[in-house]
Amino acid sequence: MSEDLKMTRTVCMGCHDRCGALVYSNDENKIVKITGDPDHPFSRGAFCGSGMSQRFIHEDKDRVIYPLRRVGERGSGKWERISWDEAMETIINKTKELQEKYGPESIVVGQGTSRTINDWHCRINHTIGTHGWGLAPLHVCLNPLILPNALTMGVPQMSGGDVLYRSDANPEESNTIVLWGVSAMGIIQQIKYIRKAQEKGTKIISIEPRLNDLAMFADLHIRPRPGTDGALALAFMYIIIKEELYDKEWIEKWTYGFEELKERVEKYSPERASEISGVPVEQIYTAARMMGNTPTAVWPMLGPNCMHSNAIQNGRALACLQGLLGPIDQPGGFLISPKTGPHFDQSVTLWDMGMDMLAPESKVIGADEYPAFAQLGGGQWPHGVFRAVLTEKPWPVKMFVFVASDPLMCYEDPHTIAAALQSPNLELTVVKDFYITPTAKYADIILPTESWAECEIMDEEMGCGVIMPTARAVDPPGECKNDWEFLLSWGKALNPEQWPWEDSREMLLWRIKQMHGLELTWDEYANGGLISTEFDVRNRVYLKHEKGLLRADGQPGFETQTGLFEFYCQAMTAFGYDALPDYTEPAETPYSTPSVAKDYPLVFDSGHRLYSFFHSAWTNIPQQRSLYPNPFAVIHPEDAKERGIVDGDWIEIISPRGTIKAKAEVSLEALKGVVFVPRPGWKHECDELGLPGYDWDGAGPNVLVPAEPCDPSYGSSPMRSTLCQVRKEGAK
Numbered sequence: 001m002s003e004d005l006k007m008t009r010t011v012c013m014g015c016h017d018r019c020g021a022l023v024y025s026n027d028e029n030k031i032v033k034i035t036g037d038p039d040h041p042f043s044r045g046a047f048c049g050s051g052m053s054q055r056f057i058h059e060d061k062d063r064v065i066y067p068l069r070r071v072g073e074r075g076s077g078k079w080e081r082i083s084w085d086e087a088m089e090t091i092i093n094k095t096k097e098l099q100e101k102y103g104p105e106s107i108v109v110g111q112g113t114s115r116t117i118n119d120w121h122c123r124i125n126h127t128i129g130t131h132g133w134g135l136a137p138l139h140v141c142l143n144p145l146i147l148p149n150a151l152t153m154g155v156p157q158m159s160g161g162d163v164l165y166r167s168d169a170n171p172e173e174s175n176t177i178v179l180w181g182v183s184a185m186g187i188i189q190q191i192k193y194i195r196k197a198q199e200k201g202t203k204i205i206s207i208e209p210r211l212n213d214l215a216m217f218a219d220l221h222i223r224p225r226p227g228t229d230g231a232l233a234l235a236f237m238y239i240i241i242k243e244e245l246y247d248k249e250w251i252e253k254w255t256y257g258f259e260e261l262k263e264r265v266e267k268y269s270p271e272r273a274s275e276i277s278g279v280p281v282e283q284i285y286t287a288a289r290m291m292g293n294t295p296t297a298v299w300p301m302l303g304p305n306c307m308h309s310n311a312i313q314n315g316r317a318l319a320c321l322q323g324l325l326g327p328i329d330q331p332g333g334f335l336i337s338p339k340t341g342p343h344f345d346q347s348v349t350l351w352d353m354g355m356d357m358l359a360p361e362s363k364v365i366g367a368d369e370y371p372a373f374a375q376l377g378g379g380q381w382p383h384g385v386f387r388a389v390l391t392e393k394p395w396p397v398k399m400f401v402f403v404a405s406d407p408l409m410c411y412e413d414p415h416t417i418a419a420a421l422q423s424p425n426l427e428l429t430v431v432k433d434f435y436i437t438p439t440a441k442y443a444d445i446i447l448p449t450e451s452w453a454e455c456e457i458m459d460e461e462m463g464c465g466v467i468m469p470t471a472r473a474v475d476p477p478g479e480c481k482n483d484w485e486f487l488l489s490w491g492k493a494l495n496p497e498q499w500p501w502e503d504s505r506e507m508l509l510w511r512i513k514q515m516h517g518l519e520l521t522w523d524e525y526a527n528g529g530l531i532s533t534e535f536d537v538r539n540r541v542y543l544k545h546e547k548g549l550l551r552a553d554g555q556p557g558f559e560t561q562t563g564l565f566e567f568y569c570q571a572m573t574a575f576g577y578d579a580l581p582d583y584t585e586p587a588e589t590p591y592s593t594p595s596v597a598k599d600y601p602l603v604f605d606s607g608h609r610l611y612s613f614f615h616s617a618w619t620n621i622p623q624q625r626s627l628y629p630n631p632f633a634v635i636h637p638e639d640a641k642e643r644g645i646v647d648g649d650w651i652e653i654i655s656p657r658g659t660i661k662a663k664a665e666v667s668l669e670a671l672k673g674v675v676f677v678p679r680p681g682w683k684h685e686c687d688e689l690g691l692p693g694y695d696w697d698g699a700g701p702n703v704l705v706p707a708e709p710c711d712p713s714y715g716s717s718p719m720r721s722t723l724c725q726v727r728k729e730g731a732k
């Protein structure tokens with residue numbers, strides 16, 4: 001690296017992982033190179049293409065760098081540049097007008113996942129007069145993994161949550177690691193260490209319908225039909241109980257409902273689970289016995305339970321399996337974070353998470369239909385929000401502000417979203433993004449955004465309890481502002497007492513004080529290096545239930561109704577679920593809807609992650625797009641052959657909801673009978689490569705996904721298990 005380059009040490013906020021970054025820039029405000037930071041304690045030098053793409057976004061001529069206002073019809077694509085003052089005046093005036101006329105619930109703030117604003121999003125909602133998250137993809141993202149653990153053992157975290165994301169927990173301590181519907185992108189900082197553990201003898205099981213990149217190196221790869229994971233988990237428990245592969249002392253002393261569980265799993269013999277899931281009986285036995293060789297860490301991610309109509313009960317089955325493989329929180333097993341972390345400190349969010357979100361006066365859309373989501377997920381059921389624009393029921397929704405969110409690319413049934421965004425009922429839509437996204441096309445105002453390399457904010461995301469300083473490596477182009485400063489100027493105008501700060505630096509220091517009790521000056525923050533706090537996930541104490549570290553009253557045990565790890569969980573019944581784990585067939589499959597399957601015989605499973613894109617973003621960046629130039633679908637050679645499709649053909653994928661196009665990737669990567677479409681949707685064109693964009697409705701998988709039927713009380717939509725048909729483009 002030449003002498004005159006400036007190196008800035010900061011943190012990438014391109015996704016949840018928050019990898020340490022070294023950004024090299026020159027004196028013309030250009031980013032010349034980005035690499036991972038080898039001294040960062042969690043990422044330890046790991047870095048991905050999506051993070052590196054900031055270099056190109058920084059200088060991209062197509063980026064929105066000034067506030068824009070729509071001229072002409074909504075969606076006509078004509079914009080004029082306005083000042084930030086004008087944009088904010090419009091937003092503030094409309095907020096006040098709607099608060100008065102229709103009530104604060106007519107204003108919905110939306111965010112996508114990860115990125116920048118979790119806490120402040122809840123705070124601005126409170127300032128406006130609403131509660132919780134507003135609109136976010138929490139019904140399908142991670143929360144359906146967290147909720148079963150919260151109910152079963154009083155721990156609101158993913159299985160091995162901090163293990164996956166950031167900790168020095170050592171995979172070598174596990175005899176067995178079960179990667180249950182996990183892709184490499186979900187555990188990017190950990191892959192190297194899992195492989196090392198495997199070299200030293202740890203066995204890896206992958207439970208994953210696709211032959212994905214992690215399944216390829218697993219010692220055992222099991223391929224269930226999508227959405228049948230609950231049945232498999234119940235069958236594993238059947239074998240573990242029958243063969244007494246569990247720790248009797250742990251079960252007797254620390255768990256509740258073992259006898260009931262034992263009776264329940266009688267329904268799920270390996271033979272029955274094999275019929276349901278398509279997994280050979282012998283593999284079910286082999287896997288259960290490998291898991292019985294504890295300590296075993298079961299790491300489920302989105303695949304098994306987040307995006308199915310049976311999401312929460314599948315998650316419960318997985319949580320109970322982990323209890324059966326207990327003790328929980330032993331080295332190499334299911335690890336509980338030292339504390340869930342300071343994330344979501346009420347003094348920052350202003351949201352009382354214990355409040356009754358189901359009370360009519362809380363005004364949460366979806367509270368009646370999907371109470372578990374409203375109360376425990378803390379958000380509004382997304383489809384209900386868009387429907388409310390059109391029907392004005394349960395009340396009118398008149399204004400949207402989307403920050404780092406592209407609903408047309410993110411949520412199920414985007415046809416309803418498109419209708420809502422074009423509805424005359426809607427009085428103002430604001431989008432804050434880097435580019436004119438499919439949703440932004442229908443906006444009235446677009447606000448420009450700073451990237452992580454251009455700003456100093458730090459969203460703690462998963463709450464690892466380590467303060468990691470961020471720094472501005474280069475100045476942002478035009479009038480780009482970071483997301484916090486936008487919320488600050490909006491919030492200040494509505495309630496200056498709740499938003500007393502001058503800028504995002506002050507917000508950041510104040511938040512550190514609230515969360516960690518540390519009073520830092522900016523210099524101390526920026527130049528102090530990594531600061532370990534009392535929540536540091538590396539300060540690991542094992543078997544916390546024995547030490548009284550999990551319960552609010554300081555007693556040994558778990559923070560559940562019985563104080564024990566609950567196989568039988570009464571709390572589930574409050575939301576209409578069975579107190580015991582159980583399996584129900586996903587709502588649309590060849591078995592549950594044979595009449596639909598006559599015309600749509602293949603399972604449609606959408607959303608697996610790709611290395612170069614974060615969700616629908618970056619298909620316009622040549623360095624990213626060149627890796628995956630076209631929208632594609634992975635289909636099994638026999639399914640392709642039956643339809644006269646060969647590798648590389650353009651195909652149509654059809655469901656009762658609509659049609660999208662893709663290039664056929666005919667490969668044994670797919671399970672027979674299942675069509676896998678990855679997450680991005682290729683919304684943007686890439687001029688440099690001469691490749692087209694497909695907007696929201698050309699290749700976006702959610703076009704095929706219905707909002708209902710979904711999980712009965714949590715509202716998770718079936719993005720990974722509905723039905724479809726494929727045919728060669730143009731064929732009848």
Ligand SMILES: Nc1nc2c(c(=O)[nH]1)N[C@H]1C(S)=C(S)[C@@H](COP(=O)(O)OP(=O)(O)OC[C@H]3O[C@@H](n4cnc5c(=O)[nH]c(N)nc54)[C@H](O)[C@@H]3O)O[C@H]1N2
Pocket residue numbers: 111112113114115116137140141142302307403404405406407409410411432433434435437449450451452483606607608614615616617618679701702705719
């Ligand atoms: N079919 C199907 N649908 C899915 C999924 C699936 O697996 N299958 N996955 C679901 C899951 S788990 C999730 S989390 C959601 C995610 O969905 P979203 O988080 O809504 O992701 P995107 O659709 O990419 O929209 C995010 C937008 O934010 C912009 N952006 C990026 N960084 C910033 C920033 O710092 N500030 C601002 N203002 N804008 C920024 C990007 O350019 C992009 O246009 O998708 C869900 N949808």
Ligand SMILES: Nc1nc2c(c(=O)[nH]1)N[C@H]1C(S)=C(S)[C@@H](COP(=O)(O)OP(=O)(O)OC[C@H]3O[C@@H](n4cnc5c(=O)[nH]c(N)nc54)[C@H](O)[C@@H]3O)O[C@H]1N2
Pocket residue numbers: 015050113114141142180181182183184185186187207208209210212224225226227228229301302303304305605607608609610611612613614615616679720
């Ligand atoms: N590069 C990149 N990284 C990302 C993201 C991104 O968009 N791009 N998104 C981030 C976000 S918000 C999230 S939530 C995480 C998600 O992280 P992961 O859940 O690890 O990733 P996915 O690829 O969504 O899904 C995991 C695997 O589940 C499999 N699968 C599909 N259906 C089933 C099923 O029914 N059962 C089982 N057992 N497996 C199934 C898929 O084939 C896939 O390989 O990734 C994060 N990381």
Ligand code: SF4
Pocket residue numbers: 012013014015016017018019046047048049050051052188
């Ligand atoms: S986008 Fe890539 S580099 Fe950035 S935090 Fe995520 S995994 Fe790390």
Ligand SMILES: [Mo]
Pocket residue numbers: 113140141142
């Ligand atoms: Mo997600």
